[in-house]
Amino acid sequence: MTETLIVGLEVHVQLLTNTKIFCGCVNRFNPDAPNTQTCPVCLGHPGSLPVMNEEAFRLSLITALAINCEIAHFTKWDRKQYFYPDLPKGYQISQFDLPFSHDGWLEVTSEDGSRRKIRINRAHLEEDAGKNIHDETGRGNDSQVDLNRTGTPLLEIVSEPDIRSAAEAKSYLEELHLLLTFLGVSDCNMQEGSLRCDANINLHIGEGDNKVATPIVEVKNLNSFRAVEASIEFETKRQSKIFAETGRKLGDPGVSKETRGWNANTNKTTAQRGKEDAADYRYFPDPDLIPVTVTAERIAEVKAALPEPPATRRRRFETKLGLSAYDADVIVNQGKALADYYEEVVAISGDGKQAANWVTQDILREMKERSLSIDEFPIPAEVLGTIIQRVVGNKITNKSGREVLSVLLSEADEDQKIEVSRVDALISERGLEVVSDTGALEEAVKAAIAESPKAVEDFKAGKQQAVGAVIGKVMRLAKGADPKAVRELIIKTLQEM
Ligand SMILES: [Zn+2]
Numbered sequence: 001m002t003e004t005l006i007v008g009l010e011v012h013v014q015l016l017t018n019t020k021i022f023c024g025c026v027n028r029f030n031p032d033a034p035n036t037q038t039c040p041v042c043l044g045h046p047g048s049l050p051v052m053n054e055e056a057f058r059l060s061l062i063t064a065l066a067i068n069c070e071i072a073h074f075t076k077w078d079r080k081q082y083f084y085p086d087l088p089k090g091y092q093i094s095q096f097d098l099p100f101s102h103d104g105w106l107e108v109t110s111e112d113g114s115r116r117k118i119r120i121n122r123a124h125l126e127e128d129a130g131k132n133i134h135d136e137t138g139r140g141n142d143s144q145v146d147l148n149r150t151g152t153p154l155l156e157i158v159s160e161p162d163i164r165s166a167a168e169a170k171s172y173l174e175e176l177h178l179l180l181t182f183l184g185v186s187d188c189n190m191q192e193g194s195l196r197c198d199a200n201i202n203l204h205i206g207e208g209d210n211k212v213a214t215p216i217v218e219v220k221n222l223n224s225f226r227a228v229e230a231s232i233e234f235e236t237k238r239q240s241k242i243f244a245e246t247g248r249k250l251g252d253p254g255v256s257k258e259t260r261g262w263n264a265n266t267n268k269t270t271a272q273r274g275k276e277d278a279a280d281y282r283y284f285p286d287p288d289l290i291p292v293t294v295t296a297e298r299i300a301e302v303k304a305a306l307p308e309p310p311a312t313r314r315r316r317f318e319t320k321l322g323l324s325a326y327d328a329d330v331i332v333n334q335g336k337a338l339a340d341y342y343e344e345v346v347a348i349s350g351d352g353k354q355a356a357n358w359v360t361q362d363i364l365r366e367m368k369e370r371s372l373s374i375d376e377f378p379i380p381a382e383v384l385g386t387i388i389q390r391v392v393g394n395k396i397t398n399k400s401g402r403e404v405l406s407v408l409l410s411e412a413d414e415d416q417k418i419e420v421s422r423v424d425a426l427i428s429e430r431g432l433e434v435v436s437d438t439g440a441l442e443e444a445v446k447a448a449i450a451e452s453p454k455a456v457e458d459f460k461a462g463k464q465q466a467v468g469a470v471i472g473k474v475m476r477l478a479k480g481a482d483p484k485a486v487r488e489l490i491i492k493t494l495q496e497m
Pocket of ligand 1: 020023024025037038039040041042043151
């Protein structure tokens with residue numbers, strides 16, 4: 001029977017603000033000093049009053065617009081009530097029926113290279129809870145709670161169940177991660193929990209009227225791209241097997257959504273506490289916070305100032321700079337800093353394709369070997385652009401260009417970037433300039449022949465290979481000359497002698 005995988009992702013993004021969402025506590029990952037970044041507001045002491053952080057809302061607007069969402073002109077705050085040790089207030093301030101944004105999309109590249117839009121249901125703003133720390137030594141049963149994270153501004157981005165493979169889910173998360181770093185709204189550090197993902201996964205089995213669905217499983221704790229892909233692969237197999245064995249399906253009496261956790265050590269999902277329905281949370285409007293109104297002017301203003309998103313940048317690299325989709329992907333997927341570097345190289349060298357060749361081959365390889373980011377790389381864009389400019393302007397050959405780059409890299413020391421003036425200095429020091437002046441080349445050929453009576457004699461005796469010795473001499477006299485042209489000129493000169 002045909003099986004179609006149905007996946008929707010919920011991504012929680014910690015916003016990069018100085019302070020928390022409803023109080024003045026510092027918003028910084030700090031696990032070494034637990035419970036030092038709290039106040040009566042984020043701890044929910046009676047009588048304390050929350051005030052919305054304008055910057056958190058601004059970063060949310062930027063993100064929602066970049067994922068093509070509609071912005072609501074009126075949005076409010078709701079209390080989502082549940083009991084858990086990491087939530088001393090007994091409720092989380094979130095947005096229920098009137099989120100500030102809805103109905104967007106994000107374009108992702110599928111395995112076959114085609115691009116597909118994944119619809120986004122909504123993005124809403126909420127506060128994060130604290131963090132429970134369980135004793136993992138196995139000796140005791142102690143659990144501790146760190147409330148530093150309580151009240152961190154969190155943007156929840158909920159996709160529609162449009163994702164059809166584990167690889168596509170990974171690709172969606174990678175694209176979202178890249179976009180968020182381009183926008184600068186989050187540090188997106190997945191290991192520290194700045195970007196967390198839950199996946200809703202089930203299978204549609206069969207076709208047409210006979211189609212049934214397996215129960216929806218929400219997998220939590222997906223804190224790496226690999227975890228998203230691997231957990232979906234695991235769930236696909238698990239759900240398929242259970243369905244084959246039991247025929248249990250969505251809609252059967254007693255079948256409800258299941259929550260499972262991902263264990264990266266065993267590469268398996270395991271059952272967790274049952275998932276509450278919205279009704280269990282008893283959402284109600286927060287009486288302490290006023291609703292937020294957003295004017296059309298404000299939306300237009302934020303939209304106009306949006307940084308160029310990765311998808312638009314790839315497309316521009318293809319259409320305006322003549323890059324292949326593959327090269328555009330390689331450059332943009334490395335992040336904004338490399339894309340900016342590349343564009344600066346293009347501006348100086350005047351050649352998009354050549355610049356892409358050098359950046360995707362030489363620069364990325366050297367960065368990898370040296371474990372350096374582009375910001376730390378010793379060859380500034382201006383220097384690389386100048387080398388390429390000398391190549392495309394036929395001042396030096398491609399091979400000499402590579403030599404210049406390699407010498408500059410060997411000259412570079414840790415904290416000093418190479419000066420652009422070194423490029424031409426090195427070209428002349430090493431005599432790499434292409435000798436296009438035929439007069440100068442003829443002079444060099446004559447001089448080399450005069451120095452090589454033996455070679456001349458051998459050549460006259462019919463030994464063509466004798467030319468080799470003369471070529472070597474000419475190349476030493478006229479560095480940067482084209483060896484093929486030199487060879488032809490020597491033979492012509494010898495024949496005329
Ligand atoms: Zn606080």
